[in-house]
Amino acid sequence: MSSAPPQTSELGIDIIKVDRIRRTLERFGSRFSARVLTPSEHRYVRDRPETLAGRWAAKEAASKVLGLGVRGIGWREIEVERLPTGQPAIRLHGRAAARAEQLGMERIAVSISHEADYAVAIAFGIRTAGGRFLFPPDIEERLDERERRILARLERLRAMSAAADGAGPTGAASGDTAIPDAATHAEGSRA
Structure with missing residues (x-):
């Protein structure tokens, strides 16, 4: 339950x-x-x-x-x-x-x-x-390429974790x- x-x-x-x-x-x-x-x-x-x-x-x-x-x-x-x-x-x-x-x-x-x-x-x-974490809405515009890759990885990990828990976004x-x-x-x- x-x-x-x-x-x-x-x-x-x-x-x-x-x-x-x-x-x-x-x-x-x-x-x-x-x-x-x-x-x-x-x-x-x-x-x-x-x-x-x-x-x-x-x-x-x-x-x-x-x-x-x-x-x-x-x-x-x-x-x-x-x-x-x-x-x-x-x-x-x-x-x-x-x-x-x-x-x-x-x-x-x-x-x-x-x-x-x-x-x-x-x-x-x-x-x-x-x-999700409380990033400003324009965060992606402020990031360099390395930081964008890290943020994308965080998003993938977060999605995988939510899927494993059975809770969608x-x-x-x-x-x-x-x-x-x-x-x-x-x-x-x-x-």
């Missing part, structure tokens, strides 16, 4: 003054929101400063769960979707999805709240055993990971 793999978690939180987003929108208009939001996020936010501030905080919090802050990934690679229930959900694209796969990140739950002058978000990531394989677990995504609270 097999037991569930051990899990670890990562936590990210961010708070931002709504007025900071308002001033940025006044100065740069839709150019700013187009740089930060995916097209579907932009349709939902419609340059409302409070809503954009909440999305900004959620993206920052999720990037902290991935251990990156916003370095190494684009703002639009972390998408904050709105479920039919109104709850926010995280969808990862590109390098953010690759990082989640690298970490063995099963899902990221997010909660967004607004209070007068501030928007705050907290993200909670569940990581299962089998995640975890995370998304497509580079585009949806992580909406409606039971754990509550706007403003967690059950």
Whole structure:
């Protein structure tokens, strides 16, 4: 009988003054929101400063769960979707999805709240055993040929070990990971 793999978690939180987003929108208009939001996020936010501030905080919090802050990934690679229930959900694209796969990140739950002058978000990531070492997403670009061979060998050994244990790799394989677990995504609270 097999037991569930051990899990670890990562936590990210961010708070931002709504007025900071308002001033940025006044100065740069839709150019700013187009740089930060995916097209579907932009349709939902419609340059409302409070809503954009909440999305900004959620993206920052999720990037902290991935251990990156916003370095190494684009703002639009972390998408904050709105479920039919109104709850926010995280969808990862590109390098953010690759990082989640690298970490063995099963899902990221997010909660967004607004209070007068501030928007705050907290993200909670569940990581299962089998995640890889915590290399930066652009590690291969920084390596010389010898280091690339060593990294490739580590990857082969890790894959062989996982196969021998009967556990395949975890995370998304497509580079585009949806992580909406409606039971754990509550706007403003967690059950």
